[in-house]
Amino acid sequence: MPVDAIGGVLNAQNTNASSSSSINQDEFIRLFLTQLQFQDPLEPVDNREFLSQLAQFTALEQSRQTSQNTTDLLSMNATSQAVSLLNRRVEVNAGGTPFIGTVTAVNFSSSGAQLTVTPTTGTVRTGIRLSQVTLVTP
Structure with missing residues (x-):
């Protein structure tokens, strides 16, 4: 996941797309019960093997959830940084x-926050990414 220099998340994962290409917990339990049935x-399969599969799936699900939470945290951090630049x-x-100019608006898209900056010369510049900001003054 690419991250802007100041912290904007670029091309954040779509949770709907990732869930359709992987197995979720309900599907795993259904598959597990079908395998038992x-x-x-x-020649029954050893119970320890089933417990091992369940433990591996649980660990994988927790890892996926941690990754999603980290992505969400980075996105919130980038949002907070962009909003704090308003009128600066x-x-x-x-x-x-x-x-040099004043930030007059913040636009949020799937590629991250984009600033609208009004330079001292008067020409409004849009689509400025957080990584393009080199200095912030009060």
Whole structure:
């Protein structure tokens, strides 16, 4: 997951897309019960093996949840940083030409926060990313 220099999350994962390509807990339990139901009664699978599979799935689910929580935390942090720049004078290096202006708006999209900066020259610049801000003054 790419992260902007100041903390904006870029291309955050879509939880709907990730859940459709992986197995969830209900599906795992259903598969587990089907496996128990159709096992060979003359050669049953060891109970420890089933418990091991369940423990592995639980650990995997907890890891996925931790990853999602970290992504959400990074997104909230980037949002907070962008909003805190409203009405602040900033120096921006966009396209190799630095300029100074005041942040007048913040736009949120799937690619992260984008600032609208009004330079001292009067021309409004939009689509400024947090990583392009080089200096913030009160």
